[in-house]
Structures are given as structure tokens and as C-alpha cells.
Amino acid sequence: MSTESNIIIDGGFEEGFDGWVLSSQSSIFVEDGATENNHFCRIEPTNTITQYFTIEPETTYRLTLAVRGEAKGNVTIFQTYPTHTSFISDINTNLNAEWHREEYVFTTSADTGHTAFRISVPWNSANTPMDIDLISLVEVPFEYSKPLWVNMTNVSSSSRFFQLNIMTRSDAPEGQINLIYRNGNYVTQMDAVGPDDFNQTGGYSSFAAGDVFQFRAYNSLTGKEYLLCETTYEQLTASGVFNIE
Missing domain, CATH: 2.60.120.260 (Galactose-binding domain-like)
Known part of the structure; x- marks a missing residue:
């Protein structure tokens, strides 16, 4: 986050009408x-x-x-x-x-x-x-935070039905919107996550070995997206969680 700098010259009129x-x-x-x-x-x-x-x-x-x-x-x-x-x-x-x-x-x-x-x-x-x-x-700088960790769990005992999970950091801003992409294609949006927030997607049966996933922060005011992390199916389904540096 950058230090706020006033674009207005002499906004307090203490220097006469300098700039006005x-x-x-x-x-x-x-x-x-x-x-x-x-x-x-x-x-x-x-x-x-x-x-x-x-x-x-x-x-x-x-x-x-x-x-x-x-x-x-x-x-x-x-x-x-x-x-x-x-x-x-x-x-x-x-x-x-x-x-x-x-x-x-x-x-x-x-x-x-x-x-x-x-x-x-x-x-x-x-x-x-x-x-x-x-x-x-x-x-106003756009503030966002990388997840603390991500992983993927199979939520079905009888078939392949995967759910993506995100744990946010303690200093994450309130209301961050995260987008998830698989092999470059949009999957889903996670709305309004905050600090120390555990968030889950719905279930998906199409995820498979070799898939590459991206997690991005989304600025709803400008439409810009910011890469948080990129990981693979294998990393997400490994035992434990995939920690984000």
C-alpha cells in the first residue's frame, strides 16, 4: 500500500491561491x-x-x-x-x-x-x-492479500466430487473477492472474504490430474484482477494443505 499523496496543490489555501x-x-x-x-x-x-x-x-x-x-x-x-x-x-x-x-x-x-x-x-x-x-x-490503492493456504478435498465417498478451500491471513482486508480459474478458464467467485476466514467452493466433478489452478483477487470497481497464487491439481490434493509464500 502506498502513502497517500494529495493531488490538489494548496488544498488548505495557506499559500494564497497557489495552483488555483x-x-x-x-x-x-x-x-x-x-x-x-x-x-x-x-x-x-x-x-x-x-x-x-x-x-x-x-x-x-x-x-x-x-x-x-x-x-x-x-x-x-x-x-x-x-x-x-x-x-x-x-x-x-x-x-x-x-x-x-x-x-x-x-x-x-x-x-x-x-x-x-x-x-x-x-x-x-x-x-x-x-x-x-x-x-x-x-x-485509493486496491488492497488485497494472498491466502494463507489452499487445498482441494473430495467431498463424496462414492465418486470424484472436489471442493476448493481457502484460508485467509490474519491481515487480509475485509470484503476481498477471490476468483478461481482452472486451465485459464473461470470456475467460480468467492465473495467478501475477510481476515482469518475459511472459505469453500461448491463441488466439481470435472477436476483432474494435470489441471492448473489460479486464485486471483478481483477489484469490482475497476474490473482488474491480481494473481494471488498458481498451483496444480497434484499440489491441491496432496496430504495436508498447500501453503502460500
Whole structure:
């Protein structure tokens, strides 16, 4: 797992408007009271703040921000050419006048590149602004874990009817989805395994000597698969379990 790195430049507005492009009525204020020199950005109705950068295709990101005000805002993340929207959402929809954190998670498509990050405040009849601070946009790494061991057991006393078994590690993430392949062909999916979790498939009569099995972790947000281990029929049916390094 990599250390989270904020893509947004000066998301706390402590360096002026370094990295930001402002419309005419978006400006910095200094919060009074216990927060001392904590700067924030106040966006007036029909105004915007924008920043440009590059994001990766088929990648999950987490957006967090602090917001307050009696106006609703909007955040949009989009590619300028060719035009494509990666994420769009209203923010401060409850018109909360107190500082609060909001968080959003989204996954990009294959169409990414030069990207605009824009926060806007639409017109409102009360002509009230919205305040924004502590903006963070970080990549969310896909976390997965190899099994502790795997094996195969014949669950029928009268015929060949095999079941695959997986034991997960104590540090395995919650909700990992595992896929099983036999000789390159999909067999089955094991949903939502967690740490120290013993998981079994249904029974299969077609497994035979010489078969090669792959166990893969599946990222349901991006569709990507990650090889956990590869093993053979002979290793899986040997006495005991097949330990994964």
C-alpha cells in the first residue's frame, strides 16, 4: 500500500491561491478565533475555483473537503480534451452553516488525461456564498492479500466430487473477492472474504490430474484482477494443505 499523496496543490489555501484559477469573486479569508491563521476560500454565487492536473485511468480516488455555508455548491472533475466527466456531485446539500467534512469516492474510466477540478456555487436567491477548505484528492490503492493456504478435498465417498478451500491471513482486508480459474478458464467467485476466514467452493466433478489452478483477487470497481497464487491439481490434493509464500 502506498502513502497517500494529495493531488490538489494548496488544498488548505495557506499559500494564497497557489495552483488555483479563480473567477472574480472567489477570495481568501482568515478564520477568526481558535483556528488562528487557518485560511479558507469563500466562493460567491455564480463563481468558481479551478485547478488542473492529470489523473490515472481506471483508478479509484477519494475526495475529501471541509465546507460550510447557507449555499449549495458543486464539484466537477472532468477532462478538457476530449471532453469527459470523471466525477460530479453537489456539496453542502443540507446548507450546513457549520464546518463539516464531506467525502466522495469515484473510479475513473479509461478516458483520462489533462483534468480540471472545479468547485462552483450556483446562483441562489439569498445571494449567499459557500466556504471551502482542506481539499484533498488521493488515489485509493486496491488492497488485497494472498491466502494463507489452499487445498482441494473430495467431498463424496462414492465418486470424484472436489471442493476448493481457502484460508485467509490474519491481515487480509475485509470484503476481498477471490476468483478461481482452472486451465485459464473461470470456475467460480468467492465473495467478501475477510481476515482469518475459511472459505469453500461448491463441488466439481470435472477436476483432474494435470489441471492448473489460479486464485486471483478481483477489484469490482475497476474490473482488474491480481494473481494471488498458481498451483496444480497434484499440489491441491496432496496430504495436508498447500501453503502460500
